[in-house]
Amino acid sequence: MKEYKIAAVPGDGIGHEIIKAGIRVLDATAARNSFDFHFESFPFGSGYYKETGTFMPENALEELKKYDAIFFGGIGLPDVDDSLPAKEYTFKVRNNFKQYVNYRPSRSFPGVQSPLRANKKIDFVVVRENNEGEFSQIGGQYMPHFQEGYGIDVSVFSRKGIERIAHYAFKLARKRRKLVTAVTKSNTLIHSLTYWDQVIREVSVEYQDVKLEYMYIDATTANFVLKPDHFDVVLTTNLFGDILSDLGGALMGSLGLGGSGNINPEKEFPSMFEPIHGSAPDIAGKGIANPVGTIWSAVMMLEHLGEPEAAEQLMNALDETCADGIVTPDLGGSETTDSVADAVIMRL
Numbered sequence: 001m002k003e004y005k006i007a008a009v010p011g012d013g014i015g016h017e018i019i020k021a022g023i024r025v026l027d028a029t030a031a032r033n034s035f036d037f038h039f040e041s042f043p044f045g046s047g048y049y050k051e052t053g054t055f056m057p058e059n060a061l062e063e064l065k066k067y068d069a070i071f072f073g074g075i076g077l078p079d080v081d082d083s084l085p086a087k088e089y090t091f092k093v094r095n096n097f098k099q100y101v102n103y104r105p106s107r108s109f110p111g112v113q114s115p116l117r118a119n120k121k122i123d124f125v126v127v128r129e130n131n132e133g134e135f136s137q138i139g140g141q142y143m144p145h146f147q148e149g150y151g152i153d154v155s156v157f158s159r160k161g162i163e164r165i166a167h168y169a170f171k172l173a174r175k176r177r178k179l180v181t182a183v184t185k186s187n188t189l190i191h192s193l194t195y196w197d198q199v200i201r202e203v204s205v206e207y208q209d210v211k212l213e214y215m216y217i218d219a220t221t222a223n224f225v226l227k228p229d230h231f232d233v234v235l236t237t238n239l240f241g242d243i244l245s246d247l248g249g250a251l252m253g254s255l256g257l258g259g260s261g262n263i264n265p266e267k268e269f270p271s272m273f274e275p276i277h278g279s280a281p282d283i284a285g286k287g288i289a290n291p292v293g294t295i296w297s298a299v300m301m302l303e304h305l306g307e308p309e310a311a312e313q314l315m316n317a318l319d320e321t322c323a324d325g326i327v328t329p330d331l332g333g334s335e336t337t338d339s340v341a342d343a344v345i346m347r348l
Contacts, residue, residue: 002035004305007067007270011045011089013279014289014337015073021341022071022294025314028345029302033310040067046077046085046279055088061096069301070272073294074279087137095131097269099262100161101168102128102241103300104276106228106248106258109292110323112331114253116225122251124231127172128241129165130262132156135238157192157237159199166203168265169235173210176232180204180212183220183236183244193237200235220244224251249276249293254330256290259297261304271304273297287336290328292318295344317347 006026010019023039030037042064044056055075064070070093075085093099104126108114114122136156143149166182173180182200186193197214204212215223217240223230224247236244249258258276275293283289295318302311326343327333335343 004035004037004068005066006037006039006301007064007070008039008041009044009070010041010073011075011279012047012077013074013281013284015045015075015279017284017287017289017337018275018291018294019071019073021291021337022298025291025295025341025344025348026071026298026302028348029298029310029314032313032348033307035307035310039071044089045075046080049080049084049088050077055085056092061092064093065097065269067270068305069270071298071301072272072274074275074277076279077281086135091135091137093272094262097262097272098131098264098266099269099271100129100131100164101261101263101265102126102130102238102245103261103263104128104241104245104248104258105296106245106252109252109257110319111325112253112257112322112327114251116228116251120227120229122228122248124228124234124248125172125176126234126236126241126245126248127165127169128236128245129161129238131238132158132161133238155189155192157196162196162199163203166200166235167206169233170203170207170210173233174207178210179232180210181220181231181234182212182214183217183234183240184214185217185240186214187216196237217244221247224248245276254290255293256328256330257292257296259293259295259300261297261300263304271301273301273304287338288329289337290330291337291340292322292327295341313348314344317344320347 010016049055108122134155139153141151169180184193186197249255255277260276262272264271299311299315321343326335328335
């Protein structure tokens, strides 16, 4: 029987609860298919930092590299500097493992009411460039405590970085509704994002069957609310994608519904799958965290591992659970993290 080795990194806050629930659901999915999972847990995160002074050991990336995928919960605690978790864990994993695609879908869930009055059907994917752009971490501060002080962050847009994320978006659109919306702000960021626009346009020549449109980020945020059913594949930068995908989660009805994948399409390194909502330490330990985003991330992991039938089974079970009103308090229900996971397993 085929076995997949998965590195489980619960992280902080509700990460421990949702990853535990996700592992149970994945094991149940594997049990009715011809493969198995071997999970190994790693304690990396802000809690680990408080104990050891580092977010993960020096050899952590070498250890994680041995696994087929990483199943990640969330990172961050109120008493730890919030500028550290991304720098010391998330970006290190994304960049060293060349996870240059951040795949964040939004869709209507059966039985879940969108906050939009029109309740239009939502089904789009934010494809976010994940290794450079505004999150390049190049910059610094000069004399920060003086009147002359200043801080600089440099946005980096390379031809290679733009081309590879653009190819991914166009290939994805070919499998969907054949529309790519490239989100930009090239009317004001006249060097970096005019280059972004230009390279995407050059790549689009190879995909004549896919429509390409450009939309400014401010117009996109408005149209996410006014015309969410217009979008198919949204191709965007690191910062814009981070914000738009959270808005996508809100349009679905809760950030707790949103799943994501940090993907290395070539599979040279493990990809990392995580819900978009973070560690939510304010509700940690209460047993009410919504596991749907984590389970949807598990679906994406199954697809990436080459198990499409198992992924479809799990997504159907998740849809049936939501349709039956078995949801956590963030969606107006009274279920717990574990009872939602139990319901999904039963429907498998």
